[in-house]
Amino acid sequence: MNSTVRPGSSLVRQLTSTPEFLPFTLVVVLVVTFATLTPNFLSLGNISNLLAFTPELGMIALGMTVLMTSGEFDLSVGSVFGFTPVLMWTLFNQGVMPLEFALVVSLIVAVGIGFVNGWFVTRLRIPSFLVTLGMMMTVRGIALYTTSGFPQRTWRAESWLMDLVVGDFYIGGFRLYASLFWFIGFALVLGYIMTQSKFGNWIQAAGGNPVSARARGVRVSMTKTWLFMLTSFLAAYAGITSSIRVAAANPNSGTGYELEVIAMVVIGGTALAGGRGTILGTVLGVFMLRMMRNGIVLIGVPGLAYNIFIGVTILTMMALQSYLARRHPTGGG
Amino acid sequence: MATDLIQMKGIAKSYGPVTALDGVDFAVRENEIVGLLGDNGAGKSTLIKILSGTVPATRGDIFVRGKKVQIRNTTDAIALGIETIHQDSALVTQLSIARNLFLGREPTIGPRFLNRMDKRKMNEVAGTLLKEIGIKKDIPATTPVSYLSGGERQAVSIARALHFDSDLIVLDEPTNNLGVEETQGVLRFMRRARDTGHSLIFIAHNIHHVFQVVDRIVVLRRGKVVAEDVDPKQTTIEAVEELITGMAIA
Numbered sequence: 001m002n003s004t005v006r007p008g009s010s011l012v013r014q015l016t017s018t019p020e021f022l023p024f025t026l027v028v029v030l031v032v033t034f035a036t037l038t039p040n041f042l043s044l045g046n047i048s049n050l051l052a053f054t055p056e057l058g059m060i061a062l063g064m065t066v067l068m069t070s071g072e073f074d075l076s077v078g079s080v081f082g083f084t085p086v087l088m089w090t091l092f093n094q095g096v097m098p099l100e101f102a103l104v105v106s107l108i109v110a111v112g113i114g115f116v117n118g119w120f121v122t123r124l125r126i127p128s129f130l131v132t133l134g135m136m137m138t139v140r141g142i143a144l145y146t147t148s149g150f151p152q153r154t155w156r157a158e159s160w161l162m163d164l165v166v167g168d169f170y171i172g173g174f175r176l177y178a179s180l181f182w183f184i185g186f187a188l189v190l191g192y193i194m195t196q197s198k199f200g201n202w203i204q205a206a207g208g209n210p211v212s213a214r215a216r217g218v219r220v221s222m223t224k225t226w227l228f229m230l231t232s233f234l235a236a237y238a239g240i241t242s243s244i245r246v247a248a249a250n251p252n253s254g255t256g257y258e259l260e261v262i263a264m265v266v267i268g269g270t271a272l273a274g275g276r277g278t279i280l281g282t283v284l285g286v287f288m289l290r291m292m293r294n295g296i297v298l299i300g301v302p303g304l305a306y307n308i309f310i311g312v313t314i315l316t317m318m319a320l321q322s323y324l325a326r327r328h329p330t331g332g333g
Numbered sequence: 334m335a336t337d338l339i340q341m342k343g344i345a346k347s348y349g350p351v352t353a354l355d356g357v358d359f360a361v362r363e364n365e366i367v368g369l370l371g372d373n374g375a376g377k378s379t380l381i382k383i384l385s386g387t388v389p390a391t392r393g394d395i396f397v398r399g400k401k402v403q404i405r406n407t408t409d410a411i412a413l414g415i416e417t418i419h420q421d422s423a424l425v426t427q428l429s430i431a432r433n434l435f436l437g438r439e440p441t442i443g444p445r446f447l448n449r450m451d452k453r454k455m456n457e458v459a460g461t462l463l464k465e466i467g468i469k470k471d472i473p474a475t476t477p478v479s480y481l482s483g484g485e486r487q488a489v490s491i492a493r494a495l496h497f498d499s500d501l502i503v504l505d506e507p508t509n510n511l512g513v514e515e516t517q518g519v520l521r522f523m524r525r526a527r528d529t530g531h532s533l534i535f536i537a538h539n540i541h542h543v544f545q546v547v548d549r550i551v552v553l554r555r556g557k558v559v560a561e562d563v564d565p566k567q568t569t570i571e572a573v574e575e576l577i578t579g580m581a582i583a
Contacts, residue, residue: 202436
């Protein structure tokens, strides 16, 4: 113990040492900047718009956060996002089963996909990058082949289930979707699991030092497999939500989401290499990237240029995060 | 004679054509510190890995207090009261001291399905343990292990083994990369563990450290036991070095 600095020496230090500090600051900066540049940014219509789509990517990001904390990641989430609603609506439209059953069956299939990912990674010891890359192509391929590339119609259905998942309602002139509350609910549950539960301790240990975690009797493989299943489940649920909201199940939807979601999670302060993760940070990261896309278009940056902004932001954030992470290793109470 | 705490009989292990252990008999009595010595490749780590459940033996039996046991994985070993502390890798540096101490055996509170950790109890126990093991500086139990020095980390690992009442604590190179003062701390801690009724196996390259603390030395050479009852008080470091290398050092 020579030159190491103890935490808690001052309030500023404590603040800057929390991984959520940076994304939170940037969210504030973005809101202020866009609101100053264009009054439309804070209009009810625009906020409502933001809140309609954000929970869908957000739910995938929540799953990815816990999975990445355990030291793995999943590239197949975008494909599962596209495939699951296609399966559900096909089962329903073909008259195989009622919508309620179709929902349950397709979610079970998605969880099964997650289990296969987990099994390949933990039993066959193949890196998750390769396993989930293969799964990404397989699942997308099945979605495209079985539909011949055509979207499945969803408008014939009329069900309480659709309202429960993503029904819209108005508070004054403000339009909200039920999916927002599901997103908040999932975030609260996962936040609890990560910070308060025994399982959460196992998740962080599995990502931080799997060898010693295993030596302590932590069931690392089981933990990771559950998390792959959880991630697939959330991606599937998000996909179903999206298909109901836009009234079509497109076998191509969700393409490229995996990388955007990983960017959101890492910007939020979760370590790409595992061992450290924050649900609050991910929520902030999700809003940050969505707000950037939205705000950049509103202030009139040409559509084709906005990937440049996103890319540069990601790089800057990573640099700042890694600088802060080096200065303040975090532990979790 | 009382039954030994641990007895390993005829342990053999081959990695393909390479024989790492060739019929090793090894025992640990109650309340003793055994120094396990040998050159690189002598089979020390393999023997310990078999005992801690990380690799299976090709042949041989293990007895705990005279009862034959099967150690298939680390969970089995821990359940039998065998704690292994590997050099450097024993702790998860991202987690706090308290979370590390209870990793895998976290106490829970409230309804079972909530799976909620009893953090208050964890932090309390960890705080007491930190004082007991002689970390004088006022470190809160919620401090991440990455803030601790090498000696403090070893102390936390050993404290964990003591707290969970392991009968046997296996220390794999615990004094590697430690300063003089830190090394003394770890050795003092080992003596205290023995005096409170635990047995320890001490594996180290530094024979001087071993001599300061062990009751008995066992020497392995090329997968075989070449000496199993060396009393450090009645021999010299040179004599033990000779046993390890198998040649007389002029």
